[in-house]
Amino acid sequence: MITIGFGLAVAVGTALLSLPPATRSGQRADLVDALFTATSAVCVTGLVTVDTGSYWSGFGQAVILLLIQAGGLGIMTLATLLTVLLSRRLGLRARFLAQAETKSLDLTDVRGVVRRIVLFSLASEAVVAVALTLRFATAYDQPFGAAVYNGVFHAVSAFNNAGFSTNADSLVGFVADPWVSLTVAAAVILGGLGFPVVFELARTWRRPALWSVMTRITVVLTVSLLTLGTLVLTLTEFSNPRTLGPLSGPEKLLAGFFASAMTRTAGFNSVDVGAMRPDSLLASDVLMFIGGGSAGTAGGIKVTTFGLLAFVLWSEMRGERHVHVGSRRVPGSNQRQALAIALLGVGAVVTATFLLLAITPYRLDVVLFEVVSAFGTVGLSTGITGSLPPEADLLLVVLMFAGRIGPLTLASALALRDRTRRFELPEERTIVG
Template sequence: MKAIIHPARAVALAFLAAILLGTLLLMLPQASSSGLSAPPGVAFFTAVSAVCVTGMAVVDTGTYWTGFGQGAIMLLFQLGGFGMMTAATLLGLMVNRSTRLRTRLMTQTETRSIGLGDVSSVARVVLVASLVSQAVLAAILAVRLRLGHGLEWEEAGWSGLFHAASAFNNAGFSIHADSLTRYAGDALVLVPLMLAIVIGGIGFPVLHDLRLRWHDPRHWSLHTKLTLAGTGVLLLLGFGAVLLFEWDNARTLGPFDAARKLLNSLFMSVSARTAGFNTVDIGALTHETWALHYLLMFIGGGSAGTAGGVKVGTVAVLFLLVLAEARGHTDTEAFGRRVGAPAQRQAITVLVLGSVLVALGTLSLLRLTDFPTDQVIFEVIAAFGSAGLSTGITPQLPPAGQLVLALLMFFGRVGTITLATSLVLGERRMPYRYPEEHPIVG
């Protein structure tokens, strides 16, 4: 009898296969500017970062890699972003299929989720949405770079396409050594990029819900409402905190006028959660802003999108759980709906395991390097959350340290969704229950 691979395991294997393919492509002599094969460690780290749409790099993307190499990197983060969106959505549908028909119908009625008969069209819809969004953004950026920054059409077109794909997929790769610092005062570049980052990172289920019921917020699913509310709160929190902590920092926002301070604070808040672009030197930020980044990068974006982290929905469910407990309520509720106990358990599990990965990664890097603890924590959370931002120490890490970050990128990008799916697919009712007892908590 032919063995059936568990869906969660199939996703992990698919990402591993893409990483292996990317490593081989980047090791080809025509991929590097030197004309020689890139070292296996450099090719592997870059492939992991691209497939996991993280954006961390140990070499300068614009000068180390040729046009062929940059194209290979773009292909990899396209596969990573599209693959994650499609895989997460399909796995969510498979979870619904694994339940009884009555439960599935109730779920569809309550959440207005994607229909079970739409499984075959999910990949096509995601692909069309991704390509259309990226094409529009690429055209806008190309025109702006040509007319506003004097680039030749060919260079402007390639830069616009690369950064559009990188932004929508929340990949954080840039062909400029300074990321987007040169565009720190250009709202016509940064605003479209922010929109692409949010659209790509908010999650396909939310986009699907908004497409069908954009005119009637009352009928949006609970997941959509929690994701949109959580995203709005995080963006405003990040925006206000960056303004407060960096307003007078002479190495970041200090030299800017008020308008540029507002623009770059908003961009930093958007990018910090998962995109990985920067318009100021991350290493020059205050320690308070670094701490803010810890929070934003760890949370990340929406489920079943191109964003990383433990996801906005996870944190929203936990917040509601804490709020209900503080109020003495027996049910966890929001927007006139109860949050099911399985979702609460899964959120707790994802958060705890994510925290364990970050702790283990931090301890490992502290053991392997002599860098300050705050910088190490920043790199670890950036890797786990697929944020891709760096204080500048990633290229200086020893090979073992870079391997730690590569593992964090992989588990952080693939592990949370496969874990959540495994929990649901593996759920079963026991034929017996033990006597209940209440241990002391707190």
């Protein structure tokens, strides 16, 4: 149902963007461009084959904005409701204990859950839109109507981790502006945390001992990856004359933090990504592949998947039979789900990179960056998207669609298919490594 729903949304978006009024020229858009843009918007990715501000008309941009909103709300709602659905598969005693200890979402209040998600999303977008509108109107002398439009567009795009911008250079013009950069980064981080985590933090932020395993992993890894990404990207690009080189010390740190936050997976850029050094691109690949929080608008394999695998590795190195996160033991089924999602993600990235290298003339680091950005629904690009052949665009369309709904549907399918085996075969160890 999730796959069909997102597929229908992409089809409707493609049809609307194929209409002549959707382009500024009044001519019908190329079908591949319309399909690529619609998929990127619904999957809240941000990769584009044509410039959003100059190619699409006001009608076309409104369609893109609605597709972003539908895709972002759809992901948050479906992921949260699937969490509720999977929780119902627990035994009655376990469900009561889980609710009593974590004060989680009411398993019977589906309407309430959806209502709170919609209100939370719209309220967050409204706050960001007001802040950006005031800045655009007062500091950049934009007419009030244009400031409101740009503020709303970037607020919706940021909160939903889409990365679409009406500016041809994204947010490069605001690289030294902390008001715009930090506001957009805050919206991206908030949307990427996920509604269950935000909802739990709103009630128990003063009592970390009561946090669930998902909230604990999401918060710790989000802060850690943001900090590590800021340090790595700032240091690797510190003296690059085409990116951070001309900026002052505080401005370099701001730009480094913004770049780190955008890999979580928003797609805005305040420096030229194509001018980054190979080591910076590789660091960004890792951050984009990990992505953001579960049940949020971010993509990637999710920080919960990565964090859970890190705890599995730590427990294995210590020789422990069970994996513990805080005061909780993680079931083996969760560990297998995380491993399956991570390995399938690696397989998808490697396969798509091989195919793109075969049909395009670009070097490995650039192609890998584009592939990881599409799979992680990030939207960052080194600038090659618009010059790719149609078959490469279609490959990225498939990758964006799979990267958006793949981890969600795969995790839920694996969890719902978990069943007890009524017999066991004789055990035999094999050599590993």
